[in-house]
Amino acid sequence: MGSLATPSSDRRATISLFSRLRTAEGQADPFPIYAELRARGEVSPAPWGGLLVSSYATCEQVLRSGTWLEPDTAWRERQGARTRWSAPSSREISRTLPALNPPEHTRVRRSAGTFDRGSIDQIGRRVSHVVDRLLDTLDERLRAGEADFAALVSEELPVATIGDWLGLPSADWPRLRELTHDQVFTQELLPNASQLARSDAAMAELRTYFLGLVRERRKRPGDDPVSQWIRTWDGLEPDQDKADEAVYFLALFVLLAALETTATLLSTMTLLLVEDPDRWSLLAQQPDLVPSFVEESLRYDPPTHVISRVAAQDTILDGTEVGAGEMVHLLVGAAHRDPARFTDPDSFDPHRNPSHLAFSWGIHYCLGAPLARLEAQTLLRRMITRLPRLTLARRPASAPRVAFRRLLNLDVTLA
Template structure:
């Protein structure tokens, strides 16, 4: 028997606090079906989400990783590719996106963050999303892709138009940017991700130009909005927990742990879609071949069967969250995201430890694949650019 519920995760992604509704769904109907967006199943317990994410033979990504579909008409590589080819793409991309490869970017990212903070620290207020978080994410991605910093505003505008508005012309512009980059790297190789893709093979065969461009397109688009919005949510949580924020100000070595716990609470990418390749039973429900299935990371990350007192901020948890997903499709940009968010917290808490959200009603959110935050004004004690440095 199918358990039908009224539920739309897409609209919920723009809610200031989606967690009560998500918790009700997990508690009352952990394997549910909704008619929203032409119908899909929703898995919301940690165990069910974890098992489905690992079983790529039964739960495929190749028919699309988002509900509703992106509408772009192009495969998002490697996001919408199944093993074994997906494994080959990951192996190539990992050379440029794992912690060791990213270490060289820590100081440039830190310098960029400090420079941004220096522009608004004397004012005592800023829009942290537009003045720090989005520029930071764009700059960090630019380093990985070997793009000049002066192209940052242009790329940020293109990517946000695509992600927030579904602007297909923006998709074409971003595609064209990377097509031009790939053409240049063929003639002028550099030590960056596009050059690495140009010179790599998957399954013993060189990647086509289209495959390379789609890899770049996907990594850039996924790494911008998600990181910037995650940073806003993390800062909002710390603003609501001043005692925990004081701990981080006094003991900045705990910030890496804090990033993990904050990401668990935030779940910046609330869910990902799969398609059943065959009839399968999950819990007491049969999911038929061809039906879409939503893996709710945001619900799994607050499952009380796994995380004691799941809504509480606790920097000492030792259980792995699924904030970056799990299994073969675990977010390949996770190490870059952690690096950016750690640096952002270290520098911001050092410079403006008393920041507050100026007016929660002024925070601008939007629905989408990520829990989007377009604007979040904050206030703090004004300081000179050199304070605490």
């Protein structure tokens, strides 16, 4: 059993669509391109192999079903030594929690714990303090002219939040943020050789950093999460080196998950707020809409536009045969604009309070979703309360990516 062959004309058309996604115009507004792709079929063959899925219902079906798996270490090894999956950064990321499958995923996720109400309340106090400090700096810059919100706030809040929680020295935060941005290419849809090299170098440095951190915490344990994970894994794994490596992968995962996508959420949410004066006025008058504004931001332009899975067995997906081990690319950015799921999907509606796939679904639902929501809602509430209305100075530039969205700047001024 296998997926349908791709006619050369369809292959060229799909390659052309994805080439346009990498342009400045495509990055600024990829959704018309997604609509073109959806018009060619809600499930269609990808020219490089596997399938592209653009409908919400089918994306949700795959994420919820146990018959679809993560492309884990074993799967990547089967792809061969000269593929992107054999890159050192790809092999390393395959050992973090989001890339694991049961039963190992179940074991590691339980060891990680959760952001329960007590943890969120404690972190929330820290987030409020950091937000106030960052907005003070932003306000000061705005009084002198315009300011880059992405650099001053969006990039700073996540690293301060997770860095403080993990007990990482603040002097290390800027470098960890840079490394996080570089490693993401190994998780992109179609990385090139130079991008993979950047990811390889970044991942090697991150490995050295966090293994050193784990060894230091083993010598001087405290009440921080890394010390707690060491105690947990010492009870699960008799080999200390293996236990330390398990803790390393947990700490690495938490950092990567907390920084990249949350920073993008904060920038995208703020762009949606400041580009339309009526939205700022609406939230100022109805602050109870803040949670739904955040959720609509996650639907309208999620931080991650592509989630990939592989078939656990031969199956049929929306009428298309898929062989065991074959990959599907769930185009979440396209699914969130599916007219079969959402009324007027291209309109941003803060009253919508939608369901969405921005945090994935099923057993791989994002562990840090409560923390991302906390940061976004706290920032939004403080902005509309503390600052005069802001306006967009110019349209921001975007990183040339397909799967992981990122605004490179967000220049704002006082209205």
